[in-house]
Amino acid sequence: MSGLLEVSNVVAGYGDGPAILDGANLSVQPGKVHCIIGPNGAGKSTLLKTIVGMLKIRQGSVTFKGASLKGKRPDQILRRGICFVPQERALFPKMTVRENLRMGGFSLADKSNLEKRIDEIEERFPILGERRDQHAGTMSGGQQQTLAMARTLILKPEIVMLDEPSLGLAPKIVKEVFSIMRLMADEGITILLVEQNAMMGLKHADWGVVLDLGRTLFEGPAAEVLTDPRIQELYLGGKKAA
Amino acid sequence: MAEVIQILILGMALGGVYALMGSGLSLVFGVMRIVNLAHPVLIMAGAYVAYWAARLYGIDPLLTLPIAAVILAATGVILYKLVFEREARSAKYSEMTVLLTFALAMVLEGALGTAFTNTQRVTSPDYATDAFFIGDIFIPKGQLYAGIVSLAIISALALFLKYSRFGYAIRATTQNREAAELLGVNVNLVGLVSFAIGIGLAGAAGSLVSFVFSFFPAKHWEWIAVLMSLVVLGGMGSIFGTVLASFILAVVAAFIGAYFGATWSTLTFFVALFVVLLVRPQGIFGEKPELA
Incomplete structure (x- = not known):
């Protein structure tokens, strides 16, 4: 097959x-x-x-x-x-969590629903919502991994x-x-x-x-x-x- | 007290011009890891655009600024394609660019010298020799206008980087090139456009330099250490850091110049470069360098 x-x-x-x-x-x-x-x-x-x-x-x-x-x-x-999360998690350390999530939708041709999708991701992963204005580089390793994986969901x-x-x-x-x-x-x-x-x-x-x-x-x-x-x-x- | 305020104002006004001169250098390093030693000579080229526009057509250098920026940005595109693009993914790219841009600076200096000779030039709009007076304190109009225009351009750049789609792409590429590429950013295009913007900023700064300082092609060697000290103190690649460092060093240099003589004020930048590299090589906002 x-x-x-x-x-x-x-x-x-x-x-x-x-x-x-x-x-x-x-x-x-x-x-x-x-x-x-x-x-x-x-x-x-x-x-x-x-x-x-x-x-x-x-x-x-x-x-x-x-x-x-x-x-x-x-x-x-x-x-x-096809999304890829490399070993180093591929985050932007001096961007906020929200900005990192926004970058997840960078390739979307239609961005009209991007903010709504990010809101949904923050609801599913509350830690990302709580830390939306925090720089990604200041989060713990586990939180960074959560962000890296959650970010892929923006593109479905x-x-x-x-x-x-x-x-x-x-x-x-x-x-x-x-x-x-x-x-x-x-x-x-x-x-x-x-x-x-x-x-x-x-x-x-x-x-x-x-x-x-x-x-x-x-x-x-x-x-x-x-x-x-x-x-x-x-x-x-x-x-x-x- | 009035004397201190006077020195502070003069330092701040010059700091604004330094900030614009250094921000293009910082942007180019941040995105492309290019240590552009040719940046000051490109500022000189921008100054010549303003000078000849004023001399031949009587155009005010502030009005020539966008033209100089566009001409230099276009030059940046050509230089990037000819000199920098091919090895952009090399592991030793930054080290290579030091030599490449050093050679480029010499070539451009030679070209400017051949075209315009090494005679000292300055554009002389009326405001360049005029001043506002507030009691005993005077504010040179030329430096004030240059400082305000510089800050306006840097603010526009900051807004562009913060809120526009392409600004996101530039910031992302600066922080993690591979990640940006994985998220759909065309990092080659970002590199090209960032380089063009950086050199365009050199052109804009050149227009301001043309009436704030006298200039000639070989003067760019004096500027290299000054600009490097701004970028290194601010943190290589951090535009905000470069702006902050510009104000700090310009004010310190103004005080040293006032109390110890103008000869010593330039030393401020050299000492700052030396001390920062020894004590905190990543500067105020830069990343701590990794040990190889």
Whole structure:
């Protein structure tokens, strides 16, 4: 079955440097949470950056709803409904929370409903409403992550790609971040998650993808990936999933 | 007391002009990370536009200001396309631009020198040598008008950056280029337009400089340290910081000039640059530099 987003034999890397992705494949099914795991340097973040147009596709193809994304700029890909929250959360530290949310709607052609949408986001995430006039750079890591994820909802995207949303956050905050992700998925948004904490990521995912040396090694239902002995041995330190 | 107020007023009026001279430099660094050592020579170019418009057609430099701004902004577009765009994504871009703009400054100085010679020039509208008097205190009209116009332009720039869609894009790109791109901002266009605005501000400042100071092509070397001290004290990339620093240093320089002699007033900027780089290199509003 053809996925919402198809990555086929993609080769990509940074600038003129060596290829980090070396034949990566991925089939993203609508409405599911997909978690990409793999060791450091496997190409997980590179894959997301390639899909979103930040890195050039040297070989292979990326298609969204059957249309090629090859050669498209990030702003063009965003307008098709694919949002990306990178590891650094991509906030504007000296803009207020409200201004950051406004930037989330920058690419909207019709901005007549933007303020209303922002109001809705603030209602759903009260902490953002409470801190609307606060500079984003002065908020805690968890609040910043909430803002970064909530900001994607302004565009009502079809796919949200999250690159290590738990990075640098306390366990309690990580739970909140994953609950926001689940909330997004329950609304029908397809999630593509890269997570260094593989156990945590797979527990919250429907589908697991294992990447190593820029290639897709294995994929399947997240529960199966989580208990697969090869994966346990290779990437999860040989521990049994709880 | 009257003497102190007098010095304060003179310092504040000059601070307004410095603010406009430095704000374009700050904008260009903030958005594009270009350390533009050619900014002062581009101010000189703006001053020549005003000078020749006044000399040939009798146009007041305040009226020439928008023309100088547009001519220099167009020059900025050409320079950006020719010199700066190609390597804009290089990791060492800022370092490269120091050398690039240094070379550019020399080329432009040579071109201005060839075209206009190194003779000292100044435009002389009537108000440039007139003053308002409030009791014993005098306010030179030229400096006052230049200061007011500078602040009006900077206020317009601030409103544009704060409320317009493109202003949002510029601020976003300044703070996080990658994030701005991910949210749909065409950062290449933002870079080009910001550079053009920055150089346009140099042109506008040049019109004001033309009747506040005498000028000649090689004078831009004197201005580099002055403008750098404003931008560094304010925080590289912070326009508000540059404006604040302009008033602070202009007033301090005015007091030093009044009490220790004009020769020492210029030293204020050099000392400020030196001390800020030693004590607080990020300036008042800049980001703390990361250790590589």
